[in-house]
Amino acid sequence: MATTDRQQELIWQSYAELGAMERHIHGIQARCRMLASVWLLAAFAGLGFVLSENLNVHIPNEFIITGISIGCLCGIFILWVLDQAVYHRQLCWIVAEAILLEEKHTWLPNLRIGKAEHPGNPNQPPQMIWFYIAKATILLLLGSLSLGTWLFKHHPDGLVGFMVFYILLMSLIINVMYIFTHRPVVHDALRRKSARRKPKLRVAN
Numbered sequence: 001m002a003t004t005d006r007q008q009e010l011i012w013q014s015y016a017e018l019g020a021m022e023r024h025i026h027g028i029q030a031r032c033r034m035l036a037s038v039w040l041l042a043a044f045a046g047l048g049f050v051l052s053e054n055l056n057v058h059i060p061n062e063f064i065i066t067g068i069s070i071g072c073l074c075g076i077f078i079l080w081v082l083d084q085a086v087y088h089r090q091l092c093w094i095v096a097e098a099i100l101l102e103e104k105h106t107w108l109p110n111l112r113i114g115k116a117e118h119p120g121n122p123n124q125p126p127q128m129i130w131f132y133i134a135k136a137t138i139l140l141l142l143g144s145l146s147l148g149t150w151l152f153k154h155h156p157d158g159l160v161g162f163m164v165f166y167i168l169l170m171s172l173i174i175n176v177m178y179i180f181t182h183r184p185v186v187h188d189a190l191r192r193k194s195a196r197r198k199p200k201l202r203v204a205n
Helices: 003-053 061-106 111-117 131-153 156-181 185-197
Strands: none
Touching: 003 061, 061 111, 061 131, 061 156, 111 185, 131 156
16 A cells, blocks of 8 residues: 555654664764773773872782772673663664664665675674673783782782683673673564564464
């Protein structure tokens, strides 16, 4: 059934609103990634301050550096959750809805369908996860090297056990970050939306 001019106007308004929502979430994700970089730079600044200044405290510098690394790692982890586990999923649902509109109404521009057919389409695991994994790995290395240096000076017998614990911890954190993001969310959203919109067949008795 052909759509009227009023129906086309409403469809176009819905399509434009989806585009505005998509751009809004892109902006939020960009700010999350900028703040993640700020957290990493803050860790380097704190490291330089501790090493360059003679702090009159009763806590070893190695412990302070480890604490700075853990604090910045927590900040980056929260930003990763907001970016990839919250806003990226919302973005995928918006893109899936726009793709369904483009498939149903051929007069709409096929922007999202073209992206979905591209090798770097949203159905693939978000490559931005490595942006956060790299920063988390750097902070884990800073903290482990600092704490390992203190153990080497005061408790060399516990250094091997600490390194084993560190490797296991780093592997766990990286796997958790990757697994929770390694999902074809757009594909799932399209499948669920398509299944929900299909009319159910009733079998006569």
